Amino acid sequence: MNQTIQELNSRKSVRVYENRLIPSEVKEQILNAAFQAPTAGNQMLYTILDITDQGLKERLSVTCDNQPFIAKAPLVLIFLADCRKWLDAYCFAGLEPREPGVGDLLLACQDAIIAAQNAVVAAESFGIGSCYIGDILEDAETHKALLSLDEYVVPITMVVFGYPTEQQKTRIKPQRFGREFMVQENTYSRLEDPEIKRMFKERAQDDAFDYEDFITKFCNRKYMSDFSMEMTRSAKMYLDRFSR
Numbered sequence: 001m002n003q004t005i006q007e008l009n010s011r012k013s014v015r016v017y018e019n020r021l022i023p024s025e026v027k028e029q030i031l032n033a034a035f036q037a038p039t040a041g042n043q044m045l046y047t048i049l050d051i052t053d054q055g056l057k058e059r060l061s062v063t064c065d066n067q068p069f070i071a072k073a074p075l076v077l078i079f080l081a082d083c084r085k086w087l088d089a090y091c092f093a094g095l096e097p098r099e100p101g102v103g104d105l106l107l108a109c110q111d112a113i114i115a116a117q118n119a120v121v122a123a124e125s126f127g128i129g130s131c132y133i134g135d136i137l138e139d140a141e142t143h144k145a146l147l148s149l150d151e152y153v154v155p156i157t158m159v160v161f162g163y164p165t166e167q168q169k170t171r172i173k174p175q176r177f178g179r180e181f182m183v184q185e186n187t188y189s190r191l192e193d194p195e196i197k198r199m200f201k202e203r204a205q206d207d208a209f210d211y212e213d214f215i216t217k218f219c220n221r222k223y224m225s226d227f228s229m230e231m232t233r234s235a236k237m238y239l240d241r242f243s244r
Contacts, residue, residue: 007124012173014129015069017162022074026126033122034115045108051076064135065227073160079116081108083152100152105242112156129164140234154238175203
């Protein structure tokens with residue numbers, strides 16, 4: 001197993017960090033790795049916000065579902081799906097381009113997420129942990145004002161970085177679903193009831209695993225939660241801008 005594969009296999013979300021700064025040269029290499037990510041038509045349809053203001057970090061730790069570790073992370077990057085830069089480039093050339101649509105937004109989201117994952121992988125190679133914060137999509141009105149977002153710019157994800165504590169290094173990574181449940185050949189088909197239940201049971205690696213109890217609690221805690229409903233509301237608000 002080569003080093004890259006080993007790091008991908010061992011990487012897990014890190015939410016507790018040593019009180020240790022990330023050297024500026026390492027930070028630059030993480031950012032440069034993001035810039036090298038695959039991108040649609042070499043457009044790089046994203047902007048990265050480097051959050052260096054401690055007050056802003058603390059505010060984001062509240063607006064992003066009250067997660068204090070965000071404020072303690074030495075590096076906080078917000079990846080914006082940015083449909084504004086190219087629109088302005090067309091206009092500055094004297095063209096009369098159409099307004100960005102949902103397709104443009106989804107393409108920009110792909111660019112931003114791929115760039116974010118490149119940054120995460122690069123950080124891991126330096127022994128720096130990371131955690132994706134999807135909650136940046138929530139509370140759209142607040143984040144739009146807080147980050148001075150243009151109408152064609154969407155905060156698609158936030159990633160926080162820091163050197164993991166010893167406890168975080170030794171913490172066991174959660175199991176993933178098995179390959180047979182995740183890979184299908186050529187066409188998609190729904191998994192049947194027994195397959196779904198086996199998928200969860202095999203991941204749990206516990207003969208006493210109670211599928212109904214686990215799914216009920218997870219559904220209530222995550223899927224039907226207030227923050228999940230709020231994310232859907234905010235995402236619709238962003239999408240509506242591109243659907244006019």
